[in-house]
Amino acid sequence: MRKLWELAWPPVRDGDILRAARERMLNIMAITVAVLGGFAGALNFVENIEVYPVQASAGLVIPLSALSIPLIARSPRLVKPAGIALCVALYLLVTGMIGTIGGMYHPAAIYFVGLPVPAAFLIGHRSGLVAALLCCLTMLLLYSVGGPGGLIENPFENDISAYQVGWTTVVLVIITLGVGIAASVFQHELEGAGRALDQARQSANAANRAKSDFLAGMSHEIRTPMNAVLGMAQALEQADIPDAHKRQAETLARSGRLLLRLVNDVLDLSKIEAGKLEIEAxxxxxxxxxxxxxxxxxxxxxxxxxxxxxxxxxxxxxxxxxxxxxxxxxxxxxxxxxxxxxxxxxxxxxxxxxxxxxxxxxxxxxxxxxxxxxxxxxxxxxxxxxxxxxxxxxxxxxxxxxxxxxxxxxxxxxxxxxxxxxxxxxxxxxxxxxxxxxxADTAAPVLDCGCPSALCDTALRGQRLRVLAADDNLTNRMVLKALLADVTETLVMVEDGQQALDALASGDFDLVLMDSQMPVLDGITATRQLREREAAAGRAPVPVYAVTANVMQTHINEYVSAGMTGVIAKPISREALLEVLGQHTRDAAMPAATRRSA
CATH class of the missing domain: 3.30.565.10 (Histidine kinase-like ATPase, C-terminal domain)
Structure with missing residues (x-):
């Protein structure tokens, strides 16, 4: 029932109010013609089916064919070609029916009046004027060749006088011209308003994209200094300093996390409004x-x-x-x-x-x-x-x-x-x-580090890893060094992806932390080249984690396709780093057969 109602009274789709208004007006006209004209056509069908079967059938088909208009108007791609086909068919049906019986004496001549309306709204505003002129000329022609003693067989000449038919023809011509002009002007205004609306929508979309790009860029720029603030605050919290200073560090970290939450909220809202926020599985x-x-x-x-x-x-x-x-x-x-x-x-x-x-x-x-x-x-x-x-x-x-x-x-x-x-x-x-x-599928692995982050620090002190970190920002490298210096055996810092590849070629590392955006060679390209080298040499892939502020799903998909193991979001959390290192510490200590079964 709801679908039938929406077909008759279309809702506003994609914010296009003008299109909905045009469809509603067409549908009201179509339903009116179908109901009233169908009733008249049915009476005519019963009265004349035995004597004039073709014309009687056409008189029933013409009004009922108006019911196709709501279906045509729903599809923008079908509106113009289907509208041309419908208008041509209706014109030929009406002209053929009354051109063989009665001419302008036939009551179905009134259908000429409505024909400019679907022509204007389905084909274009100029088509409404053309259809009106064509219908007027056709009515004048039918009047001139019809009537008593004319070329058209007329079973209605005893029911209506030639004088009445003449005035009826004049009135129908005037009304048809008026309807055609009104429909064409109205459709012309709608088309102009539609173009203005499209331009406004495009401008709004461009502004929305610019806003989203700006917020994404600002988020990245804000996260870089925030990484330093939070990273150093976390390092101070772990350092052997007086309690008063430690409380100050905790206040600094808490305020930094609050500011980060505000940045994340604004970024999340912009992603939601842009339709770019995706739900993970x-x-x-x-x-x-x-x-x-x-x-x-x-x-x-x-x-x-x-x-x-x-x-x-x-x-x-x-x-x-x-x-x-x-x-x-x-x-x-x-x-x-x-x-x-x-x-x-x-x-x-x-x-x-x-x-x-x-x-x-x-x-x-x-x-x-x-x-x-x-x-x-x-x-x-x-x-x-x-x-x-x-x-x-x-x-x-x-x-x-x-x-x-x-x-x-x-x-x-x-x-x-x-x-x-x-x-x-x-x-x-x-x-x-x-x-x-x-x-969850019981056979699916649980994506968890396997230990509370508070225990990872203790586990790491028993067996430290050799870590390579690549980041072009000096502050970020200082943060990584402050967070990881006491829980790693070797921590090598480089400034771009090419230096990371050189370090990996000359040294052996358990883990690589790679910024995604760096000069000379970015982290994604460096990881792809690293995977190619490992495959050519037959070596096991070293875990590579993207350490980046770009953590939208499109970015994560790009990291994964490049061969990265996972992502650590900036600002860097010490807990996140410890969990990653703790996971690989246990993997390194686990027997190979156990790792394969896990």
């Missing part, structure tokens, strides 16, 4: 995601003196296929907001997974309850609008940009889910999230 476990969130926000909740707990349902303990990074992003945002807006009481998180309505999918159910300030009903919908918060003073009191929940809603939609909130001012809020994922 990776094996993960909700318990791991919940554990990370608890470790991240538990201390913050205790510091505020509020309760914080995460309850996992039985269904949340199975392995799933989805995007754990984006699921964590949604959960982190909701938990962070709950803690931020709760001064006393508790924040409780419930996570479960159940069979979806369409098997074999799974629906992740996340509920975040807090006893915070709550939200008034009129302000609830504003929460999910970009750069908007519940009240104007919220940003001054609690901070934030108003991007988090807007991104959460978009991410939920991308994962075939939804987000909703129930809230009472002064009594707290409850956010409910549903996300669609798939069950």
């Amino acid at each position: 990776t094996r993960f476990n909700l318990a791991d995601v919940a554990g990370t969130v608890e470790a991240l926000y538990g201390p913050a909740a205790r510091e505020k003196g509020i309760g914080f707990s995460i309850a996992l349902g039985e269904g949340a303990r199975e392995d799933l296929i989805g995007d754990p990074v984006r699921i964590s992003q949604v959960l982190n945002n909701l938990v962070s907001n709950a803690i931020k807006f709760t001064a006393e009481g508790e924040v409780r998180v419930e996570i479960d997974c159940e069979r979806a309505a369409s098997l074999p999918g799974r629906d992740i159910r996340i509920t975040v309850r807090d006893t915070g300030i709550g939200i008034a009903a009129p302000d609830v919908e504003r929460l999910f609008q970009p750069f908007t918060q519940a009240k104007p003073g919220t940003a001054r009191t609690f901070g934030g940009t108003g991007l988090g929940l807007a991104i959460c809603r978009r991410l939920c939609e991308l994962m075939s889910g939804e987000i909703a909130v129930d809230s009472t001012p002064g009594s707290g809020s409850t956010f409910r999230v549903r996300l669609r994922v798939d069950p």
Whole structure:
């Protein structure tokens, strides 16, 4: 029923309001002609089928053929050729029918009046004028050769006088010209407005692409100094320095991570609006995601003196296929907001997974309850609008940009889910999230480093690796050296991909960290050449990780196709580095047969 309604009253598609208006007008005309003309044609068919079978059938086909107009108008590629075919067929049918019976005495002559309308809207505004002139000339010709004693057989001459037919012909000619001119002018205006709309759309798309490119470029440029700020702060946190200085380093790192989160939010929103954000399909476990969130926000909740707990349902303990990074992003945002807006009481998180309505999918159910300030009903919908918060003073009191929940809603939609909130001012809020994922294949490997990052540091000190790092930025090389100097046996720093290839040819390394954008030879090209050398020499490939700020899915696909092992995003996290090194430390210590079976 809904499809029939949309066929009769087309919705606005791709923001093209003018096209929808034209289609709706054509459809109203077509349905009107089909219903009223079909009724008249049916009466004529019953009355004349025995004497004039061909003409009686044509009188029924002509109005019913108007029902093809809604189908023609739906396809832009078919509109013009199908419109020409339809208009020519209708003209020939009407002319042939009344040209053999009655001429202008025949009531079907009124169909000439409507013919300029589909000609103008389906073919073009000039075609409407041509069709109007052609129909007028045809009516005048039929009038001149018809009538009593004329060339056309006329069974209607006893029902209507020649005087009446003459005036009827004049009126029909005037109306046809008026309809043709009106339809042509209206279609001409629509075409002009459509061209202006297309130009505006192209300009908007170009501006949107420019904005996305600018944000991506600025993100890369901001991440480079942020890498130095966060990297050095993490190095100071691990250094043997006075407690006062360590607290200062922790403050520096916390502020840097906040700034990085704002940059990531803006970049995520721009990618979502540009349709470039893709959802990954990776094996993960909700318990791991919940554990990370608890470790991240538990201390913050205790510091505020509020309760914080995460309850996992039985269904949340199975392995799933989805995007754990984006699921964590949604959960982190909701938990962070709950803690931020709760001064006393508790924040409780419930996570479960159940069979979806369409098997074999799974629906992740996340509920975040807090006893915070709550939200008034009129302000609830504003929460999910970009750069908007519940009240104007919220940003001054609690901070934030108003991007988090807007991104959460978009991410939920991308994962075939939804987000909703129930809230009472002064009594707290409850956010409910549903996300669609798939069950994991039991034969698929679990993509995990296998140990908590806190333990990787200890494991690495027992067996250190020989690491080669290539980055053209001096600050980035200093950060890598500060983060890895005490957990690697050998750390060689080079400035471009060619120097990395030279170092690999003359030395033996367990791991390579490669920036993607470097002069002389970029990291992607260097990795391709390295893989070619290894294949030619019959050597096992050395693990190569892209250390880069460009971590969009298109970039990651390019790294993988070049032969890179994985990606470490900038700003560099010490934990991420330790997990990568810890993984390869265990692989190096594992017997070959065990590694193959794993």
